[in-house]
Amino acid sequence: MTKLASETRAWLEATGFAVANEAPWLEALTHGSFNGGANSASEADYQRLEFLGDRVLGLSVAAWLYSAGDAPEGRLSQRLNALVSGATCARIARDIDLPDHIRLGKQAREDGGADSDNILGDVMEALIGASFIEHGYDVTRDLIYQLWQSELSGDSGKAKHPKSALQEWAAGNRRAMPNYEVIERSGPDHAARFTVQVSVHNVGQAEGVASSKGEAEKRAAQAFLEEYG
Template identity: 40%
Template sequence: MKRRKTSPLSPEQTQALESAIGHSFSDRMLLTRALTHSSREGERSNERLEFLGDRVLNLVIAEALFHRFEREEEGGLATRLNALVRKETCAEVAKAVGIGPVLRLSPGEKETGGREKPAILGDACEALIAAVLLDAGFEAARAMVLGLWADYLDGVAKPPRDPKNALQEWTQGRGLGFPDYEVVGREGPDHAPVFTVAVRVRGYPEARASGPSRRAGEQAAAKLMLEAIEANGDA
């Protein structure tokens, strides 16, 4: 019988996470690596697994959307895909299965709230997908993704509204030109940056928001601007 490789996680932690994702690891060191953040010096982090898991997630969700929305054109499928695989959605899934409490972080990252940071949670979620792939093959990873993303897939009957596109359509429709986006702040280490973005529309106070990437910050700022426009009765 093949001997199961163990991990530093307690049996209770391992069992709880495996139960939540619906997969029991043969090589639990893969699980350990998926939960190991790059802030832990001298240990193999989850960055390579995150790279692989991101591609697996995109493929599985793209295939699911392709079959579910047979009459949908590429643009609508792409909008749904982007909403389902973005880092914020991965972070929500990570929270739901309890990844945060078992993340292996440096003391400094723990003190700064690393267990709650969307970028770290999202990366760990994608790394976990890759760990399942390497442990048991593509079908096991596919089954896990479809199970954890089931509610999100059910919630995209209509393509999600892209805040940046919606804001641009609104401003151009009223002769206000293009919204102006500017990165006004960047904090955090290179592996977990936080970008603060301001968006300006003529005649309205600027809106500011933050995200784990410039695009995420722009999307969040556009959403706030749209909410302000709607609250002002101008939508």
Template identity: 45%
Template sequence: MKRSAEIEALEARLGLRFERPDLLRRALTHSSMSGPGREDNQRLEFLGDRVLGLVMAEALLAGDRKASEGQLAPRYNALVRKEACAEVAREVDLGAALKLGRSEMMSGGRRKMALLGDAMEAVIAAVYLDAGFDAAKEMILRLWGDRVAQVEADARDAKTSLQEWAQARGMAPPAYVETGRSGPDHAPVFTIEARLDNGATAQATAGSKRKAEQQAAAALLDKVGKGD
């Protein structure tokens, strides 16, 4: 099937070339554009989520051979969550290539986190079907970049330390509550409040929920630590 300039441009941003570009085209087709002879990306999304999960599980196990299942699970969830997929999609400008119905296009569908995350998973499946698991794994690890190492580092610092502090004093794990959100859809800014059973709180603002939670945990840990 002949490639459009749009598909070729996206392939360049993804760093690969499809043998079957129709797979990539399907991965970019939202259900609002599906119809007779035009499949949407929902089935590919289902498959891509599983491929992403396996790649991240392998990467985390290799990156920290001493971590327990309980330690690995939150790191895994942070890497495969829809927000993480949408962040990667924005970095490769996946939204510009999405095939959307008029209503979705008019409502800002190219910037919506859920649509971008779903499409990123569908693209992963398209690579897997087109070139196999190794090709999909290489692309995922390249596009996710230092996120794997960063989530391992984050897991060992403020949030973990605050949870250990609370548990040592018979408290429930800290709660993290989104208290504010600002900025455009493609670059949101989150305010998160960390809360402890004893009523202590601290807030932080950052460009991702994960970073805001880490910063809020660090601020709260500093506050309660001074009271020990």
């Protein structure tokens, strides 16, 4: 039976992942490309544990956000999506030196798989799944809070919508409220393109282009803030 490399087991335990049965941890760290090896065809990869870990992470972070204040559902969802995103998981994976311990096939490693946001995010969730299998929800939740501490206390997902930010900017600078106008619509209904211009009297104007009017307004507001904010 394949065993964890001694340095990988030591790294897991130093990071907070207590290892009892090595099997789920091996699975969590194994990318599908690794199974191309002649002696590893029977080894499972991380996908099933990633599926489980994704749900454990989501529940843990949602519970933290609910307990942390009385923000409305929309803002909670915005923060949740940011905190459990693949990019956030990959960032934490790099912080704990996970890339050094992923079991990748030769070609996948040469192609940069150990630094792929997708792979790092998935393996991070798979490790959470392995922890849940080994130690249950409470232990895993507490470990997530430890690993995500800087993210939870930071600004992930707190950014205001550009239209709200522009309205606040105008009010704070005693300017007229922003005015949005569709100045061009092109393309068929199933692939329409909207160009929206936002203007603030005696300040300036900016444009945004997108496949929906709302998204074009958002981009126009962001462009205005970048130019005049």
